[in-house]
Ligand SMILES: Nc1ncnc2c1ncn2[C@@H]1O[C@H](COP(=O)(O)OS(=O)(=O)O)[C@@H](OP(=O)(O)O)[C@H]1O
């Protein structure tokens with residue numbers, strides 16, 4: 001921290017009261033995986049399904065936030081770290097606001113993901129590994145970025161000449177090169193139901 005003499009100013013409304021207002025718990029769904037693995041595609045489907053169930057959601061997606069709040073960041077390890085750190089902090093504010101926050105970032109480094117996880121209570125952060133082989137991602141190449149990376153037009157591209165560290169113990173693994181989008185969506189929704197993130201009766205909640 002650069003600034004000193006900073007003292008937290010407490011609000012009169014706490015997270016649990018906001019959750020009560022919206023009628024559900026707030027949580028981060030953190031989608032990590034290679035470019036082209038299906039993070040964004042799955043994220044929008046999960047959001048739509050949650051919205052149908054009257055759950056307040058918001059998506060933070062790498063391609064989008066890098067056009068706004070993180071437009072001063074590139075893809076060096078340091079910039080990726082700062083990208084993920086900022087998104088972690090934004091997600092924390094969103095969870096505090098009572099929102100189910102869906103984050104779709106390559107987030108290639110275990111250490112950076114761990115730092116984000118540590119910002120939350122254990123049940124507030126769900127890591128979803130969107131697993132897909134590099135061969136399949138490259139075959140999909142929806143934005144033709146792998147082609148550019150192979151030709152040397154992009155350097156430091158994840159999976160080609162920059163690393164991707166697989167999650168060690170993710171909460172959910174969806175294998176998008178082995179199963180349909182519908183199956184992955186079902187897997188995430190089933191998890192949220194089983195753990196009572198959705199269809200959760202607020203009267204069970206003690207505040
Ligand atoms: N060098 C390099 N490596 C990886 N990705 C690159 C690169 N340059 C541009 N892009 C595009 O940026 C998207 C990834 O942004 P993220 O913020 O998710 O990346 S990171 O978490 O900071 O690693 C990524 O989006 P997704 O394909 O949705 O993952 C790419 O579209």
Ligand SMILES: Nc1ncnc2c1ncn2[C@@H]1O[C@H](COP(=O)(O)OP(=O)(O)O)[C@@H](O)[C@H]1O
Nearest residue numbers: 035036037038039040041140142176179180181
């Ligand atoms: N089973 C699947 N799950 C998710 N995406 C899939 C699947 N099969 C094919 N795709 C396609 O793969 C591409 C994934 O792109 P995208 O969602 O942008 O990935 P990411 O956000 O991880 O870069 C999309 O064009 C999507 O239609």
